[in-house]
Amino acid sequence: MAGTLEFSPDDRYNAFITTCSTAPFSDGTLAGIAVAVKDNISTAGIETTCGSKILESYVPPYDAYVVGLLRKAGAAIVGKTNMDEFGMGTTTETSAFGPTKNPADPSRVPGGSSGGSAAAVAADLVPMALGTDTGGSIRCPAAFCGIVGLKPTYGRVSRYGLIAYANSLEQIGPMARTVEDASRLMSVIAKYDPRDSTMLDRPYDHRPSADIAGLRIGIPEEYFGEGVDPRVAETVRNAIAVLEGLGAETVTVSIPGMRHALAAYYVICTSEASSNLARFDGVRYGPAVDTRKTWHEAYQDLREEKFGTEVRRRVMLGTFALSAGYAGRYYAKAQVARRNIMQDFERALRDADIIAGPTMPTVAFRLGEKTDPLSMYLSDILTVPANLAGIPAISVPCGRIDGLPVGLQLMGRQFEDERVVDAAYAYEQEVRA
């Protein structure tokens, strides 16, 4: 069964940064299946850039834990997908290797930051791909491109080998055209890895079930309010009605902490990023520093030249948020806001088994449409809460507006990824039938 997969895709949407023309594979549950891997996940022997010039030519000497699991399961790793530089973006436009286009409408962005993975799946170049989700980076492109994307519970998938953007928020997760495939991929990658100390030994090994009779679905008003395109809200409400038709009940819940979610999210992710990205100094890997300069100057010049604008902005924001005299006002307060949101979800998920809402407040933007960072940040409002709370969240296609896909987002209790997968599966099976 083991062999080699030839891979020469028509990458008209610029989904890949690197493709492997021949990809070896072995026996296993994914034997011979082409899997694309986001370019912030380390692959031994395959260049891994995080969409950044500062890692151009960096070839990791080791596999991320999930990549090892993929290989063991027989998957053929066919390439590394495009992404916003270090995951910092919602459109894949901040990639140093050019933007990815949305296969549903090439004048639109695919969403981000796992836009390359989403486009590769949506364009049928691969049946499944790995993405990473720090504040919506799997779910947003899944919604914009019309595919399925799961952000697992924090601590369920090993981050070993994932080049960190914001450690306390991010998870690697599956992206696929169907819930079943997403669940299959999840069953391969969600295994305990003692090298990731933030993991719990709660492996995922699940075949989705469409039986959701009696499931209580919480509807938070905050997910249908200001800033959400009414057509998106309506499409999602209709999708929830489908679930009700399958025997689920709805209850109204509230996440008051949402008011501070974006602020908290951007303080935490930029703070962690400012520290994580400090190691890219050109001493050990990547483009080399100019050794004729003093080392401080050499670092500074290299980082200014090789990091893109958005990365520099976030590194500076994070550096500021952690600095003496300000850490109390920003970093510490963001942690308080984060705890409030976690408690809000805990409370809401006592009254409900899952929570449903739109994945994104709008459909995919036009390429180049979002020029100011703030309006870009605002579009993450519906996805970041799940990262702050560490809960599982899936985006499943639930209709189109003007031909552009809309995603239904389902969130669940920690380590109840199976439940959100089942609900998404039930919906998918019902609308396909």
Added chain:
Amino acid sequence: MKTIVGLEIHVQLATTTKLFCGCSTDYRDDEPNTHCCPVCLGLPGALPRLNKRAVEYGLRVAKALDMKVPEESEFARKNYFYPDLPKAYQITQYDKPLAVEGTVEIEDDEGHEKIVRITRVHLEEDPGRLVHVAGGSKYSLVDYNRSGIPLLEIVTEPDMRSPQEARRFLNKLRTVLEYLGVFDGDREGALRVDANISLEGSERVEVKNISSYKGVEKALTFEVTRQKNLLRRGQKVTRETRHFMEGRGITSSARGKEEEHDYRYFPEPDLRPLRVAGWVAEIDLPELPVARKNRFMAQFGISLNHARTLTGDPKLADFYEEIAHVDPVLAATWVADTLLGELNYRDMSIAAVPADRIAELLELLKEETITDAAGVQVLREMLDACARGRPCERPVAIVEREGLARATGGEFTQIVQAVIAANPQAVEDYRTGKKGALNFLVGQVMKETRGRADPRELGRIVSECLEIGGV
């Protein structure tokens, strides 16, 4: 003017693997960058995994110093750029250290017992090391073998009142750490000290990165003099960081502003908080120096001074216990008074000395087969062989080869008479009652006989010969 000293001591814990990865800590004789992996090289995506043994070692110290271990402690990132720091942050502990509030008992300058309070101990990783190529090269090299070695930082209150007290504190602390089996003081760079020193009413100066015990006392002595001189000249002591230049025995100002970092500490998101207070009860402490000293006096009937010296280093104490069976008092005298001095002279460690050979030597001394003087000769021969890595001969063999067996007085009568004949002035002095003359003559005979006779016995023979007179 009161001198006030507080110390921050970084000790490398003697674990077999690094603090956050499985790399070996035994790198000192190896090529640079051969004890490294993605974790301690800070490669993108690598994650730290805490070494449980290092935590246990830290807790042993905490328990031995009678410290409180909080329910929860936490790792934090200390962010700064430096080429030897591969992640551009050091994983350390900041506002939630492993343990707090302990004590160490030392002798003050008047010989009274005093308490030095320990503020806190915490775990952190050692950075790599910059290597500057000799000959003024334009670049530096980095060796990451040291990167990730577990360090325990021990912070004291400003409770020491002189450089000598600081030295005594460090000796005591080192002994305790060695007893606990968590530290190997023989490893180069295994202990580094930052010392804070001020004269009462003046600003405080921090002397950074002193890498030897002797260096601490020297650096502090220099600072006391420097600061007193400043004040005497009517100048002020400025609050600053200074470097100790070991070779010259002086401190020099570290160029100010560059050193003032904002480390932007925040909790390490890749590690969970530590909840290890419950482990402390499980830790069995070994017998610590004070207990062992008291036991030695009671069990072996040796003096306080000998007991103190012998228990000052656990390896030395173990060595003593191995040979005490021959004759505890004789063994104590030979180890504490003679062997230690010979080791210091050769810069040798007790670990290099074969205990069975020393036990054999003690037997020869105990049976009076050889004299003390001959014993010293045999000991030196053995140590010289060990120091050069040669097999250590049995003492009996050395005695035989060198003809050092104790001789009876009769054998020496001839030599005695020759010495008396050759030194008429001394004989004259003896006759007029000068005590020193006898010693001189005995010494001459000793020299001729290479220590093979007992000096007291020899004294008797010499005086007999002189009394018989006629000569």
